Amino acid sequence: MAVQFEGQRAYKHIEALSVDIGPRVSGTEAEKRAAEYVSRQLGEMGLKPQTLAFDLPNEQASFFKLEVLEPEQGEIPALPLVGTPDTPPEGINGEVVFAEFPQEPYVGPHIEGKIVFLANGGILGGNLTQLLKYKPLGLVLIGRTMSKEPNTFHVIRKETNKPFELVPTLHISYENGVKLWNKHIQRARITLKTERKPGQSYAVFAEVPGRGNPDEIVVIAGHMDSVPCDPGATDNAAGVATVLELARIFAQRGSRRTLRFAAWGSEEGAGGGSLKYVLELKKLHKIQKQAPDYIEGYSKTDLEKHILNINLDVLGMSLGSNECYIQASPALEQYLKALTSEMGIHHVFKKEIYGSDNITFGWVGVPAVSFARAGVGTHYMHTPKDDIELIDPGQLEIIGKMLDVFITRTAAEGIIWPFDRNTGEIFAEREAGMKKSMNSIIKLIGEDTSLID
Numbered sequence: 001m002a003v004q005f006e007g008q009r010a011y012k013h014i015e016a017l018s019v020d021i022g023p024r025v026s027g028t029e030a031e032k033r034a035a036e037y038v039s040r041q042l043g044e045m046g047l048k049p050q051t052l053a054f055d056l057p058n059e060q061a062s063f064f065k066l067e068v069l070e071p072e073q074g075e076i077p078a079l080p081l082v083g084t085p086d087t088p089p090e091g092i093n094g095e096v097v098f099a100e101f102p103q104e105p106y107v108g109p110h111i112e113g114k115i116v117f118l119a120n121g122g123i124l125g126g127n128l129t130q131l132l133k134y135k136p137l138g139l140v141l142i143g144r145t146m147s148k149e150p151n152t153f154h155v156i157r158k159e160t161n162k163p164f165e166l167v168p169t170l171h172i173s174y175e176n177g178v179k180l181w182n183k184h185i186q187r188a189r190i191t192l193k194t195e196r197k198p199g200q201s202y203a204v205f206a207e208v209p210g211r212g213n214p215d216e217i218v219v220i221a222g223h224m225d226s227v228p229c230d231p232g233a234t235d236n237a238a239g240v241a242t243v244l245e246l247a248r249i250f251a252q253r254g255s256r257r258t259l260r261f262a263a264w265g266s267e268e269g270a271g272g273g274s275l276k277y278v279l280e281l282k283k284l285h286k287i288q289k290q291a292p293d294y295i296e297g298y299s300k301t302d303l304e305k306h307i308l309n310i311n312l313d314v315l316g317m318s319l320g321s322n323e324c325y326i327q328a329s330p331a332l333e334q335y336l337k338a339l340t341s342e343m344g345i346h347h348v349f350k351k352e353i354y355g356s357d358n359i360t361f362g363w364v365g366v367p368a369v370s371f372a373r374a375g376v377g378t379h380y381m382h383t384p385k386d387d388i389e390l391i392d393p394g395q396l397e398i399i400g401k402m403l404d405v406f407i408t409r410t411a412a413e414g415i416i417w418p419f420d421r422n423t424g425e426i427f428a429e430r431e432a433g434m435k436k437s438m439n440s441i442i443k444l445i446g447e448d449t450s451l452i453d
């Protein structure tokens with residue numbers, strides 16, 4: 001076992017993705033270059049990469065501006081919430097009202113026809129329905145963390161805010177939000193123009209075939225796209241870099257079970273890449289179950305062979321803390337608690353569903369575990385400042401070596417796979433709610449919603 005996880009090698013991948021390529025918005029040429037980069041790297045390891053392409057319209061704001069008109073005039077740095085409607089070329093000009101939450105009684109008839117400055121994290125899970133019901137003229141989302149940069153999110157889906165119409169929306173920083181509050185601003189103007197083009201997005205993966213139990217598949221993956229104006233170094237070039245470094249070591253060592261190393265496109269705002277991957281499995285599942293030699297409970301479809309998704313999303317910050325989100329049997333949580341303690345690496349085990357590609361796997365019944373790193377750097381997530389300066393190769397190596405040991409002991413060398421194939425209690429509670437938004441994304445990427453029943 002001479003080959004080891006090297007933080008410096010992972011760092012080089014982050015450089016290639018976040019500096020050389022830069023922001024990798026789904027459906028754009030830059031995301032395609034990221035997919036080609038990942039595919040080339042996997043190929044150089046001697047693996048046979050596959051790329052699934054799918055249609056995903058891309059939307060990018062070509063012009064956006066926030067101006068305060070009263071009591072004094074001035075422009076405030078802002079970023080667009082892509083997916084919200086354009087304004088007329090001269091902008092929309094309205095009276096300003098501040099709201100603390102997008103829910104009643106913070107919003108009500110008093111916001112109609114006004115520009116709402118929304119504190120406390122803005123979209124809070126994407127649900128603006130109560131706010132939109134009162135027909136504001138426009139919306140300015142104030143950053144929820146003490147960041148000097150506005151937070152930006154790629155796309156807001158019309159479907160999640162039905163039946164109300166979205167309004168032109170911009171993001172500003174927490175700092176500027178406080179300044180404007182203190183100045184008692186009265187009027188503002190929003191100008192927003194978005195270009196919508198047809199685009200393609202991708203899922204790239206390659207496998208190390210299992211030499212003992214090839215019919216047990218573990219997917220180790222991270223998303224390669226980022227939001228507009230965002231180099232996405234921690235979120236999530238670092239996750240992809242860690243996947244590539246793990247692929248390199250297991251391509252050399254081999255594995256008892258099949259390991260699939262993947263990079264997903266269009267996670268931000270959609271979850272498209274991982275969804276495309278599981279939908280292909282689902283199509284195959286239906287065909288395989290009809291084969292004459294398929295026996296329920298004995299035979300396995302390709303989907304049923306999937307026993308775990310290890311999802312890596314937001315990693316590599318120097319100062320911070322490691323987080324782990326279990327969407328699997330409690331035995332997996334116990335195992336990882338013991339392992340990380342044994343290795344002297346502290347992890348906070350969160351009792352939540354991580355908002356990333358792990359959810360897609362949960363939808364088709366595949367357990368998942370997500371690893372993330374939180375800290376000061378998280379404030380720069382989804383901003384132009386999520387750049388390579390936040391990355392510490394030493395931290396990549398710590399998480400990488402832990403994952404190496406975890407994968408080695410269980411998937412790559414374990415005699416028996418020690419975890420039940422279930423997605424856990426927390427996921428079960430949330431599943432019905434999450435399925436609704438999934439259907440809209442299945443339609444968006446041009447697939448058939450009846451694939452998932």
Ligand SMILES: [Zn+2]
Pocket residue numbers: 223235236267313314356
């Ligand atoms: Zn991410």
